Amino acid sequence: MAQHETSGFRSFIFSRSGMVLLGFLAVAGYFLWEEHAAHILGYLPLLLILGLCVGMHFFMHGSHGGDHGSHRDEPREDDR
Template sequence: MNHDDNEPHVPSFWRRPAGMALATAALIAGFYLLREHWGHVTGYWPYLLLLACPLMHLMHGHGNHAQTPRRTYNDKE
């Protein structure tokens, strides 16, 4: 990718003050919501763990990571 050094770098939304404030407010609200409804949530832990697997595959893909090739016995330096 070619980047022009003269272009100003614009940080992502989550790095801006408004994004950080929104993330902090969401984290605090989630904490209090979970604290108040902990008795209801504990019964659903197995289902939430099973739901986490497909969500992780949607977010990260399945094995599309850049990997360095493995060296074999016959490879020379």
């Protein structure tokens, strides 16, 4: 019977080098959050307001597309 090979990424993560890398990324992430949390949380309301504006524009103006059939049935002033 042939043994199943584990994937290269999974074997790397559980290796000594992979554990060191994960530890380094965890420490770096912690310090990045500690130093920049005020900036991130300070801009959060602005980003939410902008996101709401974009969402409202997308969902409320969705009916503007299409064939505009009601406007084609009306005669233009030049045709009268």
